[in-house]
Amino acid sequence: MKIGIPKEIKNNESRVGMTPAGVYELTKYGHTVYIQSTAGEGSGFFDNDYKKAGALILDTLGQVYGISEMIVKVKEPTEEEYALVQPQQIVFTYFHFASSEALTEAMVKSKSICIAYETVEDDEGTLPLLTPMSEVAGRMAIQQGAKYLEKPVKGRGVLLGGVPGVAPGKVLVLGAGIVGIQAAKMAAGLGAHVTILDINMKRLRYVNDVMPPHVVTEFSNEFNIRKHIKTHDLIIGGVLLKGAKAPNLITKDMLKEMRPGTVIVDVAVDQGGCVETTKPTTHEDPIYIIDDVVHYCVANMPGAVPHTSTMALTNVTLPYVIKLANLGWQKATEEDACLQKGLNIIEGEIVYDEIKEAFQI
Numbered sequence: 001m002k003i004g005i006p007k008e009i010k011n012n013e014s015r016v017g018m019t020p021a022g023v024y025e026l027t028k029y030g031h032t033v034y035i036q037s038t039a040g041e042g043s044g045f046f047d048n049d050y051k052k053a054g055a056l057i058l059d060t061l062g063q064v065y066g067i068s069e070m071i072v073k074v075k076e077p078t079e080e081e082y083a084l085v086q087p088q089q090i091v092f093t094y095f096h097f098a099s100s101e102a103l104t105e106a107m108v109k110s111k112s113i114c115i116a117y118e119t120v121e122d123d124e125g126t127l128p129l130l131t132p133m134s135e136v137a138g139r140m141a142i143q144q145g146a147k148y149l150e151k152p153v154k155g156r157g158v159l160l161g162g163v164p165g166v167a168p169g170k171v172l173v174l175g176a177g178i179v180g181i182q183a184a185k186m187a188a189g190l191g192a193h194v195t196i197l198d199i200n201m202k203r204l205r206y207v208n209d210v211m212p213p214h215v216v217t218e219f220s221n222e223f224n225i226r227k228h229i230k231t232h233d234l235i236i237g238g239v240l241l242k243g244a245k246a247p248n249l250i251t252k253d254m255l256k257e258m259r260p261g262t263v264i265v266d267v268a269v270d271q272g273g274c275v276e277t278t279k280p281t282t283h284e285d286p287i288y289i290i291d292d293v294v295h296y297c298v299a300n301m302p303g304a305v306p307h308t309s310t311m312a313l314t315n316v317t318l319p320y321v322i323k324l325a326n327l328g329w330q331k332a333t334e335e336d337a338c339l340q341k342g343l344n345i346i347e348g349e350i351v352y353d354e355i356k357e358a359f360q361i
Helices: 020-028 047-054 061-067 103-110 131-148 178-190 202-208 222-229 252-257 267-271 306-327 329-335 353-358
Strands: 002-005 032-036 054-057 071-072 090-093 113-116 172-173 195-198 216-220 236-237 263-266 288-290 293-296 343-346
Touching: 002 061, 020 032, 020 306, 032 047, 032 061, 047 329, 054 061, 071 306, 090 263, 090 306, 103 263, 103 343, 113 329, 131 178, 131 236, 131 263, 131 267, 131 293, 131 306, 172 178, 172 222, 178 195, 178 236, 178 267, 195 202, 195 222, 202 216, 216 222, 222 252, 236 267, 263 267
Parallel strands: 002 032, 002 071, 032 054, 071 090, 090 113, 172 195, 172 236, 195 216, 236 263, 263 293
Antiparallel strands: 113 343, 288 293
């Protein structure tokens, strides 16, 4: 199969769809891999590294899309790429369709095969291709939140870890999934007081077992959320509904109950956000302020640490890429129930129910 790795063109997105090591594995199976020139430079992988691994270098985005039977990338196609996607071409990437009707309509129109990383689901109900980026984003949420709590960037002026004689900052984490647990781990490591909310008691019991005593768990409901937002300095939105739009757990009126300089990091922004006032931002312009509350809503947080992120992503996507390339998408998804759940749009037809629900189709 002819496999294309285009250069990511989303704002400040430096990840790439595959490492040279991944390319090497694909060429061992006899597949041809085309990579756009300089696509890997932001992640620390250069054209010569890909050439040594057996890839062929192409100059333009159009050339990569034009020659490839399967496109493997990191982020959803941008508006500039919509017209480049071809009928029956496999596009394997993070799509997050429920957050963008324009993208959904464009991919329906393209008649391509859209397989979304974020909806591939294993037998245990976990999302193996979303997990590594959720781990990165959860940890980064605390780094960024700690930074934007500083007064020069309009935060409360709170040091999360505190100092002797001064109480540490307080972090509220919404969701005890991968993002929430990684965020809680990082915040606890800094010495912050952490409260983590979820509606899944099994997850809360797990958090209670593995986290230190200054990480406390509570059941998530509107009463508890309203109670905690008044006293916590940093709020992390880590809620995920598989393939669907995230629920608004914090509404606009709740912002007035928070103290000025409170920071919200909404990691759920890719799925529409779990805060009503969330709107996607970029690494170039990451924050905005509403009612004196700082919102950090960067839609591709792991893109800021591309070397780590690209390696972590290739580790989990490569087995599926190999299977798709070896067998073709139909046989691969027939034989692999996990991969089958990644099918979102097939030749103009939306086949994933949560996307239909998001747009009332």
